[in-house]
Amino acid sequence: MPSESEASRPFLTWQRVIDWAQEHYRCRTFSKDEKIPVRPGLLYLVQRGSxxxxxxSQVSATASSTASRFTRRRESNPNVWTPEEAFLGFVGAGQPFExxxxxxxxxxxxxxxxxTSVIWMYWHDLDNWPHFRREVMDAFRYQHxxxxxWLSTLGQRRTIDRLLGFITLLVEEHGEPCDNGYCLPWxxxxxxxxxxxGSTRVTVTRLMGKLRSRGLIRTQGDNLICLPASDAPKTE
Amino acid sequence: MPSESEASRPFLTWQRVIDWAQEHYRCRTFSKDEKIPVRPGLLYLVQRGSxxxxxxSQVSATASSTASRFTRRRESNPNVWTPEEAFLGFVGAGQPFExxxxxxxxxxxxxxxxxTSVIWMYWHDLDNWPHFRREVMDAFRYQHxxxxxWLSTLGQRRTIDRLLGFITLLVEEHGEPCDNGYCLPWxxxxxxxxxxxGSTRVTVTRLMGKLRSRGLIRTQGDNLICLPASDAPKTE
Structure with missing residues (x-):
């Protein structure tokens, strides 16, 4: 029974792997923003969702003071100190992660x-499917x-360049065709x-407005980020 | 004949690969800062050096003006516009890259x-050494x-945190033991x-001074960056 994510799955052996995971209780479905428990040494495959x-971060240049070990989250309760959290990307349906x-x-x-459904297995479970192992490895090569x-754009000096580079890469990887361009599905x-x-919510909001007014990005529907099909910026 | 880089090579089949590369003229040595020509679809192995x-970068948020497509390199000739270049890391001896x-x-x-000596091959050349293929794949998994x-630290908001995180990761990967710590060999x-x-030479120089004065980093000999063995910062 084909799932809606079938089109995006890169693996030929996918259905056999899904069947195996069901039989061995190696599959679990999560709700939005639920933490997925992961352990080193295991291989995870996204069956559905994202x-x-x-x-x-565990390190800070000012580790001697407890307060300054953590970055103040200005946009929420100013009295709560939280460790800094960085978004590292999505793993889409059909893709492995570890x-x-x-x-x-x-x-x-x-x-x-x-x-979002996730399958897990030990690396030696892949011995059953040598061809599948190669596909998983190629997927990791691609992700690398x-x-x-990503590192290329994060090395750029100006925040607006990093922002546009980041969005461009994310839409290239996960974007779906929409009116006049490609749209991030989440x-x-x-x-x-x-x-x-490496920036703040406030700065991102301001610079997103700039990129939108220059026609370099658009937003659509439920605040989904889109890149126009043509690379040429529109003049307004 | 073992080379000085032997200790760091992760591959068991290494000597056979080197012999094969010599026989098939698939090895070349480069001088410092010489460009290594690379093509997609080929696999490269660092035999010696780094x-x-x-x-x-080919993109910029201000692509409409030629001048602003490029970042001014303030520290050199102010009349020369150059595209922005980002350092993405080292590939050490015994490691593959593509x-x-x-x-x-x-x-x-x-x-x-x-x-610095580099060996190159087609991916299908690895069919001769299935075990070696697996080692190469594991090396790419590790690099990934x-x-x-790296992305984790580049998401940090404060430049000094990104700087310390970046140095910590680099020394973890490539550092060699020295007096009271680990030292980057280059x-x-x-x-x-x-x-x-995502910062400038001037800012890095200033923040390196701060990290040094806090005892979080040291420099040694020919301006090599070192991390103290103990994680506890020294008070001065």
């Missing part, structure tokens, strides 16, 4: 949309290349965008 | 130190995990560091 990877390296950051995963591009808050590009 | 990955994804950034590789940590200019963390 997974959001985030990291929590979380191994940790120090000095803790990487966590959340269901980004409701009814994409992260090099919402992302300005605070989440800020956490990815 | 490779520096950088990216050149460059596939490009748009909207161009990723390039340079010999970071003199006498490391880049997630120099990296403050401009290169700035290009990785």
């Amino acid at each position: 997974v959001r990877l985030v990291s929590i 979380i191994v390296a940790q120090s000095p950051f803790t990487i966590q995963s959340y269901a980004h949309v409701d009814k 290349q994409r992260k090099l591009l 919402t992302l808050t300005h605070a989440q965008i800020g956490s990815a590009i | 490779v520096r990955l950088v990216s050149i 460059i596939v994804a490009q748009s909207p950034f161009t990723i390039q590789s340079y010999a970071h130190v003199d006498k 995990q490391r880049k997630l940590l 120099t990296l200019t403050h401009a290169q560091i700035g290009s990785a963390i």
Whole structure:
């Protein structure tokens, strides 16, 4: 029975893997923003929905003072100190993920949309499907290349350039065709965008307005971010 | 004949691969800062020395004006406009790299130190060594995990936190034991560091001074960056 995410799945052996996961109780469905427990040494596959990877920083240049170890979240309760959290990207349906390296950051995963289903397995379970193992490895190679591009834009000096580069890469990876362009299928808050590009919610809101007024991005429906089909900026 | 980089090589089949590369003229040595030509679809292995990955940005939020497409390099000739370049990391001896994804950034590789030797092959050449293929894939998985940590620190809001996180990750990956800590075996200019963390040479120089005075980093010999062995900051 084909699922709605079938079109985007890169794996030929996918249905057999899903069947195996069902038989072995290695599949679980999460609701929006629910934390997905992950352990090093295990391989995870997104069957449906989308997974959001985030990291929590454990280091700070001013570690001697407890208060300054944490970044004040200005947009919420000013008396609450929270560790800084960074958005690291989505893992879409049909894609694998794993979380191994940790120090000095803790990487966590959340269901980004409701009814996100995740399959898990040990690496040696892949011995049953050598061809599938190769597909998983190729998917990680691809993800690695994409992260090099993310690093490229995060090295840019001006925040507005990082913001546009970040949005461009995200829509390239996950965008779906819409009127006159490509649209991110899920919402992302300005605070989440800020956490990815080393900026704040307030600055992101301001710069998103600038990009919109220059015709470099659009928003659609439920605040979904779109890139116009043509690269040429519209003059207004 | 074992080379000086033998200790750091992760691959069991390494010597056979080196022999094969010599026989098939698939090995070349580069001098410091020489560009290493790379093509998508090929796999590269660093036999000796260190490779520096950088990216050149092709996008800017102000693409309509030619002048503002490029970032002014303030520290050199103010009349020269150059595209923004970002440092993406080192690939050390025994490690593989490949460059596939490009748009909207161009990723390039340079010999970071003199006498850097690089082997290249097609992916199907790995069919000869299935075990080696798995080792290469595991190396890419590791690199991918490391880049997630890089993204974690680049999401931090304060430049000094990004700087310390970046140095910590770099020394974790490539550091060698020295007096009371670990030391990066190669120099990296403050401009290169700035290009990785979205900052400028001037700011990096100022913040490196702050980190040094807090005892969070040290420099040694030929301006090599060191992290103290103990995580506890020294009071001065």
